[in-house]
Structures are given as structure tokens and as C-alpha cells.
Amino acid sequence: MAHTDLVITPVSGKADMKAFIDLPWRLYAKDPNWVPPLKAEVRELLTPGKNPFFGHARAQYFLARRNGQVVGRVSAHIDELALGQPADQGMGPGTGNFGLFEAEDAQVGEALIAAAEQWLRAQGMTRVLGPISLSIWEEPGLLIDGHDHPPTVMMGHNSPAYQAMIEGAGYAPVKQLKTYELDITQQFPPLIQRIVQSGEKNGRIRIRKVDKAKFDQEAAIILGILNDAWGQNWGFVPITDAEVAHTGKKLKPIVFEDLIMIAELDGEPVAFMMTLPDLNEAIGPLNGSLFPFGWIKLLRWLKKPQVRTMRVPLMGVVQRLQSSRMASQLAFMMIEYIRRNAIAHYGATRGEIGWVLDDNQGMNAIADAIESRVNKVYQIYEKSL
Known part of the structure; x- marks a missing residue:
């Protein structure tokens, strides 16, 4: 049947x-919850030499065409650092990935x-983990719950x-990543407030803001804690210095x-x-392009963002303190101080924490204690080749 002529080809060339x-x-033209990314950023992500991941x-990218019309896409990729991780930690020898998956139909x-x-x-490769x-460190997992909001x-x-x-x-679920949302205009429960106050009386503890004037030093401190804190986590792949520098440069405009x-x-x-x-609240309306006037709007927004939502993408406590009372006390103190600042300086009303691995007991317990609820679930699958 001619009308189902489906052709899959590797991506080659600019077109x-x-x-x-x-x-x-x-x-996604009719999906009100899809947020168009900036096309220049997507191109950078996909391009060896621009993205230090490479x-x-x-990676190899593929396009699906039916009667000449593009109807799907996927990437297949192999991360040498992931291959070097212990097999019981999710990645490991022989494990490749697929991602950037879009398809018009089954x-x-x-x-x-x-x-x-x-x-x-x-x-x-002998096994696939995806998407x-x-x-x-970018966008792991398939959204399986929470399609009703951006x-x-x-x-x-x-x-x-x-x-x-x-x-x-033939893929089987292997791990879920959750995000939690909470109303940050509400005070935390009295128990959490007491934990924060007792921390404030403890002379050994100091919670400080980062200093943007020492951006590289602060980034190195955070990375050191992150690699230590997340080192035993499922799916962990070390971040290279080049990736830190690249991400730092990209995030610098939204680092406050x-x-x-x-x-x-x-x-x-x-x-x-x-x-x-x-x-996303600022780039969504730009429909993928900073031109002709998008970049002016974005620069104006970046000077003093007023947002509904704040996202906590990363949080870490060094391993030697993990599952101690001190770890949760420090976490609650940081969350409370940021909550106050988010409301006072940015007009935020909603927080989102994530993603959190479904078996990360410490983080899930903290999310529960501050009365947040799961708002999105992402699923990672595996299959033997």
C-alpha cells in the first residue's frame, strides 16, 4: 500500500x-501544555563541538518520513562515561540510550x-535505557503522568x-523520576519551623547565598558536593569540567x-x-525564536523575573551526612530561606522540586514533610538487545 510508505533515514546535512x-x-501545535524550546538551544544540544556531552x-539521529512528510524522529546515543559506571547503578557496560523521541503514530x-x-x-551495545x-543530566525519562500542565x-x-x-x-519500566509541587505562600508545618529555628541557634551551621562575583569558585563547590552526594545514585554519570563550564554559562542569566x-x-x-x-514562563510565548523582538523581552524578564513557579532542579548533601538528622535540618533551612526570597523578590507562589528518584527515601521524605505533592512522573525503560 503506497500510502503507508514509511522511510527511516539517518539525519545528514542541514535540511x-x-x-x-x-x-x-x-x-504539538494543538497541545496547550507544550512549551516551544529555543531552536538555537536545541541545535546546540545536538551539535558535536557545541555540546561538551560529545x-x-x-550519537546518530534518525528521521521518519511518510510520502515525503517528516512524521517522527529519534536519537540513538552512547555515553562512554555511562559505560564506565557500575552495572548495578543503572548504566554500565553495554548500555546505550535512545531519546528525543517523537512519532506521529504507533x-x-x-x-x-x-x-x-x-x-x-x-x-x-547489549542493552538500551531510555528515553x-x-x-x-538533561531530560531523562518519558512523561507518563502530569500531561495536564506545562x-x-x-x-x-x-x-x-x-x-x-x-x-x-518490548521495554520494561526500570525507574521513575518524580517532581513535587507545593504552594510556597503557605508556611511550612510547625515541626519544620522548629527544626529551622533550632538550626539558626546552632553555631556550627551557616547557610549562605552564593556569590555571583565568584561564579566559577561557587560552581566548583556545588559540583564537588553534587558528585559526592549523587555518586551512589541510580543512573549517576560524572559531570565533566567542560560540561560544568558550559552549563554554568547557559544558566548564568537565570542564576540569582x-x-x-x-x-x-x-x-x-x-x-x-x-x-x-x-x-519556560518567559520563553513559551517566543515560539522558539529570539528574533525579531524575543531577545529584548527575554533580557527585560531576566533583569528581574516575576514568576509563578520556582524549580529546584538540584539539591545535595555530602554522603557522610546523608540519612542523618543534620542533613534534613540543613535541607529544611535552605528550603525555607529560598521560599521566603522567592515570594519576597520574585512574586512566586508555586515551587517544583525535581526530579527525585522514586527510591530516594531521604528526598521523598523531605518533600512529604513540607506537604508537597507529586505533580509529574517520568518513566525510564530498559530492554535487552
Whole structure:
């Protein structure tokens, strides 16, 4: 039947790359909760030499066309640093990934996943973990719950139809990532307030804002805590210095000193909490382009963002303190100080914490204690090749 002529080809050349980047605009045209990314950022993400992820990874992108029209896309990629991780920690030897998955229907989805698997197999991989776009530090997982409201900055959004496509291709769920939302205009429960007050009386504890004038030093402190704190976590892949510098440069415009806290114990940095104003609220209306006037609007917004939502993408406590009372005390203190600043200086009313691994007992307990609720669930799948 001619009308189902489906062709999958590797992306080659500028026109293909443009088609790969542009596809979601057509697929999500009627989805009010999809936030159009900036196309220049997506191109940078996909381009070796622009994205330091490719310093230790390789990828192949594929397009699906039916009767000449682009109807789907996928990436297949292999991260050498992930291959070097212990197998019981999620990644490990022989594990490749697929991601950036979009498909108009199940036939397209099936064909794209098969193409990604074939490429990974040819590269010697024995297992697929996905969807992950492109690194575990970017947008991991498939949104399976929470399609009814837009994602916050650096979080993914996808069609609810994809779950059946991926599971239909023989993938089994391996891990869930959750985000929690809370009304930050409300005081925390009295118990949490007492924990914060007792911390304020403890001379060993100091909670401080980051100093943007020492950006590189502060980034190094945070990274040191992060690598230590998350080192044993499922899916952990070390972040390279080049990636830190690149991410730092990208995030610098939305880094505000009073929204990022470092906790010191006896003068030593042992925990941090990073909060970002939800940039999606500003870039959504730009429809993917900063031109002609988008960049002026964005610069004006960045000077003094007034946002509804603040996202906490990263939080960490050094391993030696994890699951101690001190760890949760420091966490509650940082959360409370940032909560106050978010309301007072940015007009925020809603917080989102995430993502959090479903088996991260400490973080899930903290989220429960401050009376937040799960608002989105992302699923990571695996399959043997």
C-alpha cells in the first residue's frame, strides 16, 4: 500500500537537521501544555563541538518520513562515561540510550525505535535505557503522568501516546523520576519551623547565598558536593569540567544569588540547594525564536523575573551526612530561606522540586514533610538487545 510508505533515514546535512528540530512544532501545535524550546538551544544540544556531552559520547539521529512528510524522529546515543559506571547503578557496560523521541503514530514509533536499536547493536551495545535526551543530566525519562500542565525549565513534555509505543516495543519500566509541587505562600508545618529555628541557634551551621562575583569558585563547590552526594545514585554519570563550564554559562542569566544556598557545617560546605525561576514562563510565548523582538523581552524578564513557579532542579548533601538528622535540618533551612526570597523578590507562589528518584527515601521524605505533592512522573525503560 503506497500510502503507508514509511522511510527511516539517518539525519545528514542541514535540511535534515532543521527538519529534526522543527518537527515538534507540528506535532504539538494543538497541545496547550507544550512549551516551544529555543531552536538555537536545541541545535546546540545536538551539535558535536557545541555540546561538551560529545566529548565523551556519540550519537546518530534518525528521521521518519511518510510520502515525503517528516512524521517522527529519534536519537540513538552512547555515553562512554555511562559505560564506565557500575552495572548495578543503572548504566554500565553495554548500555546505550535512545531519546528525543517523537512519532506521529504507533507505526512510526515502532520503526524509529527499531532503527535506534539496530544502530546501538551495530555499535556493540547489549542493552538500551531510555528515553534519555541526551544525557541523564538533561531530560531523562518519558512523561507518563502530569500531561495536564506545562513543564518547568529544563523538564520534558511528550505525548501521552508514547507510553504504549515504547512498552509495545518490548521495554520494561526500570525507574521513575518524580517532581513535587507545593504552594510556597503557605508556611511550612510547625515541626519544620522548629527544626529551622533550632538550626539558626546552632553555631556550627551557616547557610549562605552564593556569590555571583565568584561564579566559577561557587560552581566548583556545588559540583564537588553534587558528585559526592549523587555518586551512589541510580543512573549517576560524572559531570565533566567542560560540561560544568558550559552549563554554568547557559544558566548564568537565570542564576540569582538569593535563590541558591550553600550550607556550611563547621566552616565546610556540605550541602547546597539550587533554585531557578521558571524560564519556560518567559520563553513559551517566543515560539522558539529570539528574533525579531524575543531577545529584548527575554533580557527585560531576566533583569528581574516575576514568576509563578520556582524549580529546584538540584539539591545535595555530602554522603557522610546523608540519612542523618543534620542533613534534613540543613535541607529544611535552605528550603525555607529560598521560599521566603522567592515570594519576597520574585512574586512566586508555586515551587517544583525535581526530579527525585522514586527510591530516594531521604528526598521523598523531605518533600512529604513540607506537604508537597507529586505533580509529574517520568518513566525510564530498559530492554535487552
